[in-house]
Amino acid sequence: MIPSLKLSDVESEPEYLPMKQFQEKEMTLWIHELPTRGIVYVTLYFPLPLLEKEELSKVSFLCGLLGELRTAGMSSEQLKLNTKTDLGRLNFSMQYYQDQECRERCKAYFQVDFSVLKEKLGKIPEYAAEILLGTQFDEKERVREILIQAIEGMRQNILGAGHHAAMRRAGAHISASGAAAEYSGGMTCYQWMRGISGNYEKEYEHLVEDWRLLCRRIFTCNGLIISMTGGDDSEFARRLWNVFPKGEKKPAYAVYEPESLDREGIEIPSEVAYAVCSAGMTEDTVYGRMKVLARYLTLNYLWNRIRVQGGAYGTGLQVSDSGMVSFYSYRDPDAAGSLRVYREAPEVMRKIPGGQQNITGVILGTLAEDAPLRSSREQGAFADRQQMLGVSYEQRCRRRNEILSMTPEKLAGMAESLEDMLNHENICVVGGAMQIEKCGITQIEKL
Structure with missing residues (x-):
């Protein structure tokens, strides 16, 4: 074994x-x-x-x-x-x-x-x-x-x-x-x-x-x-x-005042696309849990629906320390389909099975992603960034505990929070003209 x-x-x-x-x-x-x-x-x-x-x-x-x-x-x-x-x-x-x-x-x-x-x-x-x-x-x-x-x-x-x-x-x-x-x-x-x-x-x-x-x-x-x-x-x-x-x-x-909510397209000479749906975290979002959720959806739901079934070269859900949550696809033959998959994520989360599901691998992967092996130069730069962001060591401890204490039930319970974020989504699709048109986007800028 x-x-x-x-x-x-x-x-x-x-x-x-x-x-x-x-x-x-x-x-x-x-x-x-x-x-x-x-x-x-x-x-x-x-x-x-x-x-x-x-x-x-x-x-x-x-x-x-x-x-x-x-x-x-x-x-x-x-x-x-x-x-x-x-x-x-x-x-x-x-x-x-x-x-x-x-x-x-x-x-x-x-x-x-x-x-x-x-x-x-x-x-x-x-x-x-x-x-x-x-x-x-x-x-x-x-x-x-x-x-x-x-x-x-x-x-x-x-x-x-x-x-x-x-x-x-x-x-x-x-x-x-x-x-x-x-x-x-x-x-x-x-x-x-x-x-x-x-x-x-x-x-x-x-x-x-x-x-x-x-x-x-x-x-x-x-x-x-x-x-x-x-x-x-x-x-x-x-x-x-x-x-x-x-x-x-x-x-x-x-x-800098953020610009108003929008759906935008950037037209490039290509048959594939890159579909992004981003939103800001809501006030009640637990950062550590959101990191686990992102990894869970990336490795399971998004990978199966967009990579395996949809044929895109890559996909994922990213959570930044600035509070932005972003679904994305990479070299995607069906950007419109991927946007629908993103919107369906909260409903899929509500159906996550309970305690019998083992998410230990997802939690360990999240920890490795959140605290990778860093050189001395990178450690100094990371400490500087935390200082600039106002993130204390106590907050880092709390976030790590949020990751370690994650359960399938807590994952399912985050569906409403993600749904609230997606109600304020910002969409940008980079791709060919036909791909952007299928997404119903009319505000288009050419590369």
């Missing part, structure tokens, strides 16, 4: 990730004392200033320019050579953390990630100043190349993994973080880049001024959070913090 893991074999509490927090005047420093074999991971979180949603696309594209263009002191070739020599990791991104109490607001940050050998830690302030404060943006043809590459890269992502684009689009109707993510990395951002590309000669000079102004507004020490994993050097953090000038006061939260 093959040995199997029992629930009693599992730790009842999640791994505790200690974080030291230092506040010295206006400087905030988070330290994660984890073994990193001589590598130090440093993350800078710059709060975004007051920006309209439409400005987020410009900031998002800025992420792809930094480190690729010449600076005040280095050519682009010299900069790339030096950063490859001195840094193990240099990455720029935008991150949003949904407020758990108000769906119209989130924390919005421009994030910069470095990794270096401990003996080269002093290089980070030099590169931070050179790149974040000194990028020139005056290489017109190089910027055009990066723009064309970004457009094609996003186009290929939408064609090959349209469910991600559809979830971003649907998420814009659910929360502030969802709306911000759509404008900075979804179809809205893609269309903005296409518009710039089509009128590049006229737009370029205006964009250069916009990017220079955005850098002056974003890269300041106001509200800056420095996170270190594998290093505990407050003197280094102080030197890094002092690189940046003081600027305008930044808000604690970005306020």
